[in-house]
Every structure is written in C-alpha cells, then in structure tokens.
Amino acid sequence: MIQRIQTLYLLVALAISGGLIFVFDLYTDVNQSVIFAKDNYLYLGLFLGSALLSLISIFSYKNRQTQFVLGRLNIILNFILLGVFVYQSLNLSGEATVSEKGIGMILPIFSIVFLVLANKAIKKDEDLVKSVDRLR
Template sequence: MIQRRQSLYLLVVVILNGLLLTYVPLWKQQDNSWIFASDFVESLIAIIASLVLALISIFLFKKRKLQFVLGRLNILINFFAIGFFVYTALNLPGEMEISEKGIGGLIPLVSIVFLALANKAIKKDEDLVKSVDRFR
C-alpha cells in the first residue's frame, strides 16, 4: 500500500539510506579523496540495516504494531549511525589542516525525522482501526 503516508515516509528513508551508501560523501581526507559511509564496516552495517528495516516495514502494512516497533528500532539504528559519524569525524587525523565535511553525516538525522513521521501516521491508523472496532 504505497499510497499510505507512512509508506511514502519509509520509502524516503530507503532512498536516503541508499544514497548515503554510495553517492553522498561524509568528509574529505587530506589527500582530497572523499570518504563515504560504505568505507566503514560499522556504518555500512547500520545503514544497510536501516534500509532493510524500512523496506520491510513498507510491506508490513497489515501488521501496524510490528511496523511501529520496527520504526522505533530503525530510529535507534540511525542514532547509532549519527554517533559513529560524529565520533569518527571528531577523531580525524589532521583536523586542524583540513575541515571539509560532506552532507552525509546529516542524512541519518533526516531519516530519523521521516521515521518519526511514519510512526506518527502508523499510530494514527492504529487508533482509527481501534475506534472503528468499538462500533462493531
């Protein structure tokens, strides 16, 4: 059910995480080469897990409670990715000489916003179904 709001929000998360893996750089090294999220095993696992959870959540539209729980788990995974990016960026060698960061470190934050919006829409759907069940 791609026409539902939460499905569209989750699709945006999938697209953002896919872009983060290959196209959006995190920062530039001293030799002017860009570093991507796929260059680190920890961030690669976190971003792929977030991408897969969001993709699975899209197809669990009939199981709203499980979809809600997977959304919360996905938010935690994105917080881990942000923490890893910040920690790694603060410990870069030669930080005083070069300080050019890419936009990639902010993508998990944007993903968290869209996951929160999706969870809000899932909760709204669940409340609507509960209110209709009361009338039966």
C-alpha cells in the first residue's frame, strides 16, 4: 500500500541499501584505489540483505506485526554493518587498509533513521487499529 507513510520510508531505506551502495564509495585504500560495496562480498551481502528485508517488509503490509519485526531485524542488520565499518576504519594495526573514508560508510546511518521512522509509523497504525477494535 503505497499511500502509507511507512511504505515510503521503507522505499527510501531500500533505495539507500540497494541502490546508493553502487554510487558512493566506502573508502580509499593505501594504494589510492576506490573501494565500493560490490568489491567486498561481506559488505555487499549485508547491504543487499538489508534491502531484501526492506522489500519483504513493504509487501507484508497486511501483517503489521511481521512488518514491525522485520523493521527491527533490519535495524539490527544495519547496526552490524555500521560496526563492521567502524572496525574496518579503526583497525588497531594502524592504517592497514583504509586510507580515506567515503560517504558510503554512513549509508547505514541514513537507512537506520528511515527504518526507525517506518517502525514508528507502523506502531502508530497498529495502535490506531487496536483503538478502533476497542470501540466495537
């Protein structure tokens, strides 16, 4: 249902996780070569997993509880991805691989923001349906 605001939030999260990873670079290594998410299978898998969870959540609009749980799982997945980026950029062995950070490393933060907004709207819809059921 495209008219619901949480669907729009989920579409933006899907576009960030599934589309913008091919546009923005993650980092530049010591050899001055630009690294994208498609160059590392771990990053690509986590980003595409997040996009897949957003897509499944969009099409499960009839079951708001499932949609809410999928949104929370997606938020956890994006926090894991953000943790991997932080670990990669702050590696204790010095500047082993990451020379300059790109804007692609903050894409999970934007995705988390839109997923939280979507979950807030899903919760609001669920509360509205429960309040209407009480009146019957």
